[in-house]
Amino acid sequence: MRSVRARAAIGATLVVAVALVGAGLAVLLVLRGNLIDQTDLQAEVAAREAAGQLATGTPYEDVELDDAEDHPVQAVDEDGRVVLASEGLRAISGTESRRVAPEPPASPVPGEDDDSAADDDDAADDGGGPGRGEVSSDSPAFSDGTATVDRATADYRFAAVEATTPDGVTLTVYAGAPLAAEQEAVKxxxxxxxxxxPVLLVVVAGVTWLVTRRALRPVEGIRRELAAITASEDLARRVPEPGSRDEIAALARTTNETLTVLEASVERQRRFVADASHELRSPIASLRTQLEVAEAHPDLLDLPGAVADTVRLQALAADLLLLARLDAGEKPGGGTVELGALVREEVSQRTGDRIAVAVEVPEGGAFEVNGSRGQLARVIGNLLDNAQRHADTAVAVSVAADGRGVRVEVRDDGAGVPEDERERIFERFVRLDDARSRDDGGAGLGLAIARDVAARHGGTLGVHRAPEGGAAFRLRLPRPS
Structure with missing residues (x-):
């Protein structure tokens, strides 16, 4: 089932169904329990009423009983003989005996006028007889059964109450209360x-479907727009953002932010390819021209120029390869680099610079960072190359502690970088001095590479105004944790 609406509707319906079934069973149990309690009370009242008459010595045949259909009554003695039954009672179950016809008692019937009864009365007057009977005050026992009155059979709830007659006979009186009202109410x-x-579940499913459909309508709009963007490859388009402040609105905003980043990345990639093609065209064309001239006129071959163009192509290819690796997310190595020693080493190898580089590294300082020695050397070399191109008379590089990190600063006394251009110069193939020749000015990749490498090492690279009046490039890298 692929539809979210269908899954939500079915899930909500199942949950509501389980809840309603559980609640319905609980209601039925509580209702039945209350009705049974009421029926028990009615049966107990009827049983105690009959037991009370027997306890006062009322003869069995004179005991006043309710209508048998309302409260069927049966009294059983200790020997299990039925001594009393409601008139019209044809069958009974759920009591001690299934018999409904009274049997002759083994002991004298209460109230019988014979000599022994007279003697008992005299004894009672003398205080030696059995006296008045009693009804047990214990809670009665209840049971379910049936009773047939005349020709109608129904279910009853029977209460059993013990009573003792004045003659000392212990009887168990069963009285029933009909369960028809309880059964009808539960039914x-x-x-x-x-x-x-079922009606309620259909309503729940329908409402859930409609609500889910309404909630997911913006998602469908986002999907359609993304499909259109994919088909048209127009990354300038954006998905609609709903006015709500829910998760779907957040999804739309995140999607648009992703599209913005993707558009910028694609545009940067296109510009990169175009600029790289443009930069490669000049040295390749120059080299081809020189080779063609050399083929036709060997004596006119400009060998130094061909070598310079080849070196420039090699450097540009190396820069492009490094940028490609950085864009692919290549992580620097996990070694430790001592920046003070690295700066001294880089400066010592620059014997052909037009301006001598002043090195300011404190003796005995520990300026270790984690990262790739080759990439960090490339950053320092690029910064020194940039300073050499723009300096008038002085270039300096310093290494110092900077809080929990290390700071490398390269300064020159040139014209500096305008404040509004200080971020733009780190873009690829950007050269602020358009009049500068390509050979002298480079391809505009050095600073872009330096910042990307700094970021990959968890550091930053920015430019400020130097005390000498030129530019001061500050590289900050964190110390090993």
């Missing part, structure tokens, strides 16, 4: 639940 509620539950 009605169960029927209503079974009827209403």
């Amino acid at each position: 009605t509620v169960r029927g209503a639940m079974l009827t209403g539950l």
Whole structure:
């Protein structure tokens, strides 16, 4: 099932169904329990009423009983003989005996006028007889059963109450209360639940479907726009952002931010390819021209120029390769580099610079950082090359501690960098001095490479105004943790 709306609707319906079924069962159990309690009370009242008459010595045949259909009554003695039953009672279950016809008692019937009864009365008057009977105050026992009155059979709830007659006979009186009202109420509620539950589930499913559809409508708009962007390859387009402040609006904003970054990356890549092609065209064309001239007129071959063009092509190819590796996310090595020693080494190898480089590195200082020695040497070399091109009379490089990191600063006394151009110069193939020749000014990749390498090492590279009046490039790198 691929539709989110369908999954949400089915999931919500299942959850509601389980909740409603559980709640419905609980309601039915509570309702049935309450109705059973009421029925038990009715049965107990009827049983105690009959037991009370027997306890006062009322003869069995004179005991007043409710209508058998409302409260069927049966009394059983200690021997299990039925001594009392409601008139019209044809069958009974759920009591001690299934018999419904009274049997002759083994002991004299309460109230019988014979000599022994007279003697008992005299004894009672003398204080020696059995006296008045009693009804047990213990909670009665309850049981479920059926009773057939005349020709109608129904379910009943029976209460069993013990009573002792004045003659000392212990009887168990069973009285029933009909369960028809309880059964009808439970049946009605169960029927209503079974009827209403499907309707309610359909409503829940429909509402969930509509709400989910409305909530996901912006997502469909985002999907359609992304599909159109993919088909047209127009990264300038943006997906619609809903006015809500929910997760979908955040998704749309993030998608647009991603498209912006992607557009900038693609544009930068296109510009990079175009600029690289443009930069490579000149030395290749020059080299080809010189080779063609040499082929036709060997004596006119400009060998130094051909070598210079070849060196320039080699350097440009190396720069482009390094940028490609950096763009691919290449991480620097995990070695440790001592920047003070690295700066001294780089400066010592620059014997052909037109301006001598002043080195300011404190003796005995520890300026270690993590990273690639080759890439960091490339950064320092690029900064020194840039300073040599723009300096008038002085170039200096210093290394110093900077909080938890190390700072390398390259300064010159040239014209400096205008404040509004201080970020632009780190873009690829950017040269502020358009009048400068390509051979002298380079391809405009040195500073871009230096900043990218600094960022890959967790550092920063920026430019400020030097005390000498020119530019001061500051490279900050973190110390090993």
